[in-house]
Amino acid sequence: MKNQFLKVFFAIIMAVAFFSSCKPKNSGDLVSGDAAKKVYVAPGKYDEFYNFVSGGFSGQLSIYGLPSGRLFKVIPVFSQDPENGWGYSEETKPMLNTSHGFVPWDDAHHPELSQTNGEVDGRWCFINGNNTPRVARINLKTFKTTEILELPNSAGNHSSPYVTENSEYLVAGTRFSVPGDYENGDIPINTYKQNFKTHISFVKADKEGEMDIAFQLRLPGVDFDKAHGGKGPSNGWFFFSCYNTEQANTLLEVNASQKDKDFIMAVNWKKAEEYIKAGKGKKEKVRYAHNIWDEKTHTGKSEIKTEVLVLDVKNLKDICYMMPCPKSPHGCDVDPTGEYIVGSGKLAAVIPVFSFGKLQKAIAAKQFDGEYEGIPVLKYEAVLHGEVKKPGLGPLHTEFDGKGNAYTSMFVSSEVVKWDIKTLAILDRVPTYYSVGHLMIPGGDTRKPFGKYMVAYNKITKDRYLPTGPELTQSAQLYDITGDKMQLILDFPTIGEPHYAQAAPADLIRNNGQLKFYKIEDNQHPFVTKGEKESKVVRKGNRVDVYMTCVRSHFSPDNIEGIKVGDEVYFHVTNLEQDWDVPHGFAIKGANNSELLIMPGETATLKWLPTEVRISPFYCTDFCSALHQEMQGYLRVSPAGSSVPLTFSLGTNMPTVK
Amino acid sequence: MKNQFLKVFFAIIMAVAFFSSCKPKNSGDLVSGDAAKKVYVAPGKYDEFYNFVSGGFSGQLSIYGLPSGRLFKVIPVFSQDPENGWGYSEETKPMLNTSHGFVPWDDAHHPELSQTNGEVDGRWCFINGNNTPRVARINLKTFKTTEILELPNSAGNHSSPYVTENSEYLVAGTRFSVPGDYENGDIPINTYKQNFKTHISFVKADKEGEMDIAFQLRLPGVDFDKAHGGKGPSNGWFFFSCYNTEQANTLLEVNASQKDKDFIMAVNWKKAEEYIKAGKGKKEKVRYAHNIWDEKTHTGKSEIKTEVLVLDVKNLKDICYMMPCPKSPHGCDVDPTGEYIVGSGKLAAVIPVFSFGKLQKAIAAKQFDGEYEGIPVLKYEAVLHGEVKKPGLGPLHTEFDGKGNAYTSMFVSSEVVKWDIKTLAILDRVPTYYSVGHLMIPGGDTRKPFGKYMVAYNKITKDRYLPTGPELTQSAQLYDITGDKMQLILDFPTIGEPHYAQAAPADLIRNNGQLKFYKIEDNQHPFVTKGEKESKVVRKGNRVDVYMTCVRSHFSPDNIEGIKVGDEVYFHVTNLEQDWDVPHGFAIKGANNSELLIMPGETATLKWLPTEVRISPFYCTDFCSALHQEMQGYLRVSPAGSSVPLTFSLGTNMPTVK
Secondary structure, eight states: OHHHHHHHHHHHHHHHHHHHHSSOTTTTOOOOTTHHHHHOOOTTOOOSEEEEEEOBTTOSEEEEEETTOOEEEEEOSSSOBTTTTBTTSTTTGGGGEETTEEOOOOOBOOOEEEEETTEEEEEEEEEEETTTTEEEEEETTTTEEEEEEEOTTOSSOOEEEEEOTTSSEEEEEOSSOBOOTTSOOOOOGGGHHHHOEEEEEEEEOSSTTOOEEEEEEEEESOEEEEEEEOOGGGTTEEEEEEEOTTOOOSOHHHHTSOOSEEEEEEEEHHHHHHHHHTTOOEEEEEEEEEEEEETTTTEEEEEEEEEEEEEEGGGOTTTEEEEEEESSEEEEEEOTTSOEEEEEETTOSEEEEEEHHHHHHHHHTTOEEEEETTEEEEOHHHHEEEEEESOOSOEEEEEEOSSSEEEEEETTTTEEEEEETTTOOEEEEEEOSSOEEEEEOTTTTSSSOOOSEEEEEESOOGGGSOOBTBOOOEEEEEEEOSSSSOEEEEEEEESSOOOOEEEEEHHHHHTTTOOOSOOGGGOOOTTOOOSGGGOEEEEETTEEEEEEEEETTEEESOEEEEEETTOEEEEEEEEOOOSTTOOEEEEETTOSSOOEEEOTTOEEEEEEOOOSOEEEEEEOOSOOSTTGGGOEEEEEEEOTTOOOOOEEESSOSSOEEO | OHHHHHHHHHHHHHHHHHHHHSSOTTTTOOOOTTHHHHHOOOTTOOOSEEEEEEOBTTOSEEEEEETTOOEEEEEOSSSOBTTTTBTTSTTTGGGGEETTEEOOOOOBOOOEEEEETTEEEEEEEEEEETTTTEEEEEETTTTEEEEEEEOTTOSSOOEEEEEOTTSSEEEEEOSSOBOOTTSOOOOOGGGHHHHOEEEEEEEEOSSTTOOEEEEEEEEESOEEEEEEEOOGGGTTEEEEEEEOTTOOOSOHHHHTSOOSEEEEEEEEHHHHHHHHHTTOOEEEEEEEEEEEEETTTTEEEEEEEEEEEEEEGGGOTTTEEEEEEESSEEEEEEOTTSOEEEEEETTOSEEEEEEHHHHHHHHHTTOEEEEETTEEEEOHHHHEEEEEESOOSOEEEEEEOSSSEEEEEETTTTEEEEEETTTOOEEEEEEOSSOEEEEEOTTTTSSSOOOSEEEEEESOOGGGSOOBTBOOOEEEEEEEOSSSSOEEEEEEEESSOOOOEEEEEHHHHHTTTOOOSOOGGGOOOTTOOOSGGGOEEEEETTEEEEEEEEETTEEESOEEEEEETTOEEEEEEEEOOOSTTOOEEEEETTOSSOOEEEOTTOEEEEEEOOOSOEEEEEEOOSOOSTTGGGOEEEEEEEOTTOOOOOEEESSOSSOEEO
16 A cells, blocks of 8 residues: 555656656757758758658648758648648548448657668558547648558557558557447446457558558556567567556546556567468457549449457467566667567566567567566566666656667656667756757668657647747757767747657658649549530539539530539549649638639539628639739539520630530 | 621730730849848737738638738638538537528628728728628627628628728628519520619628628629728718629620720719608518627527518619719729729720719719610719729729729739829839739728838739649739839738738737637637536436536546436536636537637537447647647446446546436
8 A cells, every 4th residue: 555655646746746847957958050051041042951740639741851850741640731732622622431330530749761671661651540540641742641540449540550560561559448349338337457458450561552550469457658679689579568457447547657667569470370361360350541642533432341350368378478567658669689678668667678588588588577467477577678767757658769779758857868779878968948859860760760850749849839829839959969979959849749650761752752742634633624625514403513614724515504502512523733732722602611722633522502692703722823823713503403505615605605 | 796896806816915915024023132130020029000901702701911921810691611620610610600591601702991081090891792792890809700790681791891981881792693582583684674673781780699781782783892981072972883784695705805894883872761751662571690799608699580671772863873984894992082983995905984973963964865764874974083004904903002093903904003082194014923902001991091112912812822733823913102113022822812802000909908718707609618617418318518627637527427328418518717818728529519719718519429338538629728638528328328428537536316
């Protein structure tokens, strides 16, 4: 009981530390004179790195340049984006479909660049949806979300998505234990310990458009937080941090902070593959959506899948092993050599570093300390390389520079600590402003970090930027890590909540076959209009299809009559431009919908339900040329049952009667 | 006929010039060595200016810092924003209501800071919705949209919103002529010349929450593009650029580029006020929404109004006067002295500068050149101060530095030209990258410009930033204008499409009573929960109201049972924090809705329709403390008709039965 009390007391101390320490001393004046030059990217020059930053509760992925900190693009992924019609146009709505129907939002935490041989390859960026569990693929030739896969049996898809060395798998672990989808879900919450489970999904991801769940592992009801795959010698293994090993279902703040040690779980996924091949998996009935973007038809398609293959780990003693880890670990990071696994326990006073070599020996020698819910628990000392002592308060996440150094973020004491992976000696520490969550070094979780910069992604900004009322921006801070000591060189604000990020050298992405526009001759949209002469308006019952084109600086047709109240009108707008950076937009007055933003060579569709007798103007919403303001048209809506004939025209007041 | 041909030919030449000239020579290397220092804002230091930039087709308002170009906040205005629940939560949905029902998007072009005595006063920023005509007020103490007013009889609310010297009125002119809302709208499009009209709205705006249309002016069917109010001596007058005086309704690219001169329309609004007082206005039946945000209840309210007062200008010969202006004018800008009105004709070869003094004399002397649709047309020479010769191609918009200089953007030749207002001599020119639309000098359209910087808001970026596939960012460029010659010092990308912007010195906004959090004792939300002990779950029929609190790091309650399929559940979440920068988020798995983002002291409501029997986890989406990951809860959904009792609890597995 005394021990219990001490643990709660410790948690309180940590919380107090957070309240009082979020503004370190010497705030702000630690910048030396050359910082301006180091971050300045002169007009006309390119940044050195693409920085892919999660939008957190925006549900999107933001693209920044480093070292300038400039925001180049917000890629819509899991959330509707009225700016470009994502989730509003007929083509994009299927991309946000789930087993729960259309879901307009999610919480995106961890961008993960695809890898070949454990190195960033510049093909794709993956990212997780946390709330309604999903993983998404973003194609880095088009910077577009091209695939979203829902994860059944899951809730709070947080320890996700992490790739294996050749992106064979995206791996995704559940944060909130729930009864499996295969069960009758009407289960009392206070039967958590008996009935709640977690699942880890191994998603085949190496072929675009063919994402699928290869198999899931069924595991005890804990909270998986973060994960990373093995590298080199440890390839074939995966590591997950888990907290709430107390299995609390209420007031986790206290009840999941009881034990001194939780776990890093080591998963032998090659072994799991063998069991799957040997037919040990069980097919179970579930429902999950798989959404694919087809670049030929410029259209998303959603399919509901109904089966998943599950391996129950408690029946298989040699897939998963628990390594004890002080306390409530968040980060779970593997160094570039693949030998060291770092657990960052947010309530821990040390940073434990585990050895993959020792792990193998300990398993062989059965150096176990009992089981946790049927999973062997290894002896802490048997798998430990060593501990980083007095690192700071609230260690959260660690990355690597490829030179033998590790960098760990400290949420509570608001700092980043640099330490030597082998000797575990602390080499340097710098303050962050304030409350750093994840940090990022370009390539810093791969076999080949690119180094040069470290970025801290902070949760609190208070006095760092000009204030904007009660709601303030969140923020990143850029550090030069080329010298022995880290140097803070820039604060830059971020969209949404920056959880994690990845970065790649500019040339790796820029020179990797990036698309500038879609070839009109390749456009296979069922409602494409490949030339102005083919533009037309077609009625079938109360459905009206407008085959419309746009080119600087007019729509065809631009006068339309014969639409009636009660019609269902589809504007299929094809952008005929064949040049880079010439989108057109389309909007019509009073629509209960967003605009369309149509890239050159693309076709997009806006659904419109006219409810009022009136003249409705439409226009181009993207300033496209000197005569952009002239790019407008009119549509006449007549009463239901009107005999006004369907006509359309361009440049004449003698409209074509259909 | 030959003349017609020449005009079309000229338009083609302009278009060709645009295609070929969008990349000026010497791109990018015009930056001198001190630029880095000039734009660098060291970590911990503040920017000098707030820059309020329209999001264009994003529908929102973005807040940047100058000189750093950093984005501090995107304020949701006319478009849904899943990041913070704007347009998704029950409280915010009414803010996007219109006479057409709920509209999730608009196109926001022109931020306008409120003024006192013709100077920026830091109280509000107004902005227009272009597509479904509306004007919005943003409160600069909270950086929140607090009022939206729809404009009847209008379409394409582009020449909007511009304030009078003391923000008595917001003035808004129609871009797309349409038949008035009061008419039977089933009108053939090719009867444009007889039936289509424009309206200019004078909106009372000086009291928050009480925006209303004082009166409208009914005018001929042309396109009003931009506007500005008079200043000092010319206060009491308003000036509007108008194009499409050809009154074309199709292929405006050609048909609205026929005449050598269109007009700047001068409006004597004090005279219009007199006519209104004298009862000359006509009350007409229309429908338009007025939406107000109540800070006490944290809730928006929408009301449909049904009447507007209209003055028909053709019956009143001394309100409006047409000043001929070369060709298809966009910008319509009044210098700080109030004497000079600059028309920027996008197809014109000169920039005409009109004199307010001469205008008054010409009206007194009846120096007319006939009428345009019943409005007196003044003789060009009679009102002209002079022309800026050979300014460049495609003049669009002009601002002022308060030192006697004007700066005009040139879309087609991609440059900014500085000239002397009195002598009309060109003093300097600098390239922009590329295709600049508007430009902005802090306070540059007021009586007292703050000067120092000029920002060009560009439409095309191509090779300026690391590429992001077919869709590229739009961009701003920052110039130092403290010397005789303009100096380009920074490129910074922008959210959406930056049309126009305004800027104010940091201290004017920062020290103007900014709110840091909402006082919980002032919270009058009908479903507020002011302490954890008051949290509860209440069922009435199939409606369930969850009175929920959040504070670092738990929700109360965090276990809820007795919810059934078919229920309508409202989570009313009150953030109990009373400190700056501690929002909490709320989301529940599978909701067909966004998250809530709840500021300290605020209550927000998420509507959720459970459709499946299952355990649904909910959690805090905004990283709020070291134990944020533990801030989660569970809700059990039982089948319709289930007898599971309604219970809720926190920290115990002995739930309270309601």
